[in-house]
Amino acid sequence: MTTKLFRDARIHTPVSDKSRCVSWERGALLVKDGLIESVGREDDVLQGLHPSQIDQEIDLGGRCVVPGFVDPHTHMCFSELREREFALRLSGVSYLEILRSGGGILSSVRSVRSASEETILGRTLKNVHIALSLGTTTVEIKSGYGLDTASEIRMLRLIERLGRKTPVTVVPTFMGAHAVPSEFSDDPEGYVDLLVKEMIPAVSAECNPPFCDVFCEEGVFSVSQARRVLEAAREHGMKLKVHADEVTDTGGAALAAEMGAVSAEHLLAAREENLAKMVSAGVIAVLLPATAYSLRKPYADARKMLDLGLTVALATDCNPGSSFTQSVPFVFGLAVMKMGMTVDEALSGCTLNAARAIGVDKICGSLEKNKLADLIVLDGDTPAIMAYNCGVAPVLSVYKRGECVAKRPDDRGIN
Ligand SMILES: [Zn+2]
Incomplete structure (x- = not known):
């Protein structure tokens, strides 16, 4: 079992039981074997967690994270x-x-x-x-x-x-x-x-x-x-x-x-x-x-x-x-x-x-417990960067089931 901690992330995600998005300014995601174990305020996610339980820690430096x-x-x-x-x-x-x-x-x-x-x-x-x-x-x-x-x-x-x-x-x-x-x-x-x-x-x-x-x-x-x-x-x-x-x-x-x-x-x-x-x-x-x-x-x-x-x-x-x-x-x-x-x-x-x-909302589409850890790190503070920094794709890195599967060449400073 591999456990990863994504920390210092500005997380922005829709949630299944509401018609709005939620966000955490200093958020974290705990991922076990490709699935989201917990997500929310970093302090809350870290509570009761011992460093020995974490195999890899990924500091996102305050960047915006949205679902894949x-x-x-x-x-x-x-x-x-x-x-x-x-x-x-x-x-x-x-x-x-x-x-x-x-x-x-x-x-x-x-x-x-x-x-x-x-x-x-x-x-x-x-x-x-x-x-x-x-x-x-x-x-x-x-x-x-x-x-x-x-x-x-x-x-x-x-x-x-x-x-x-x-x-x-x-x-x-x-x-x-x-x-x-x-x-x-x-x-x-x-x-x-x-x-x-x-x-x-x-x-x-x-x-x-x-x-x-x-x-x-x-x-x-x-x-x-x-x-x-x-x-x-x-x-x-x-x-x-x-x-x-x-x-x-x-x-x-x-x-x-x-x-x-x-x-x-x-x-x-x-x-x-x-x-x-x-x-x-x-x-x-x-x-x-x-x-x-x-x-x-x-x-x-x-x-x-x-x-x-x-x-x-x-x-x-x-x-x-x-x-x-x-x-x-x-x-x-x-x-x-x-x-x-x-x-x-x-x-x-x-x-x-x-x-x-397309009938896959039980497994992906939002950053919620038990869903796949499919997520994107954006080169900005909020999802609005995608409209603001137009004509280029401000996508720094892409994670599928918690694994980094794509990375922009200039993406330095994280991992
Ligand atoms: Zn068509």
Whole structure:
């Protein structure tokens, strides 16, 4: 058994039974075998503790410590970037136009289908390691660049393998309903039939992913098509997520509420009455401000959602098209500066609420007794440093299960 003491830390964390964060100016964390044994004021944590009981002491020199980030919505398993398409978008071609002309998601589908497993794994591992260096200790990764049964199963297996190759906890989501593949462009209902009758049963039997997600959007899957997919996924034991009302208000938020989904994502165009349905059904709003940034769109109205009573989580949406960033600190900064969220709301959005959105809040997302000692040391006094010191990531070091797994090169003076 290894016991570590993290001391002289300005600890700032959400807590499970309250809707606010707590902080300790001179705090400490006692970690036993990767789990938090106690956390709080340093004097309280040290009480009754003999120095011989501590194997390693880490003096954080008064720096801010927050929980490791949970990124609850990414498509970071892919094989090629789409930088040329980004240039097209900068010249004024819209995201949905690019998708309609066979680009966008469909170009990632072509490259993933033809790439070797090692190529996909190499690119995805790079994404995960960049995310880890920026504080992400748990990440959700969706399939959805395969879009046929064998390719989707291959993606989900690769995502599982990733989880064994990095210290980051990886949560897979099946997203065969990410787009209609080109071979079904004249028969989208035929693709929904394939999803419902073949792909979902096969994926469930072979990979058993905890979540199924659907892109419910004009020109992608209609509300009734998305409902069919979600019903089949639910029958096979998967929990549900919906990409809802990202570009147009098609009623995706209401569908998420009707189906009892765990979360609805994007919500840039969602109507207030449908957001209210999400509140009643307990659906978490996962907001993706880096996507609005990358698409030059207005940001989702987080303030209104919070005031309506929604639980709001934040994510990078890391993907090679509409949001190529692995950085939760960037997302945090956008949430505070552009979406009217307070520092505590944004921190909860990147940690505990994000953990709730992917069903891991019992083990991570906050610095509380018996949770994993997943934590980040920031180069500042408060989490606000991530919005203040913008454009760089003020993440000095990252601990997963109490072990240092990433460290900024200039991080001297601690340990
Ligand atoms: Zn997405």
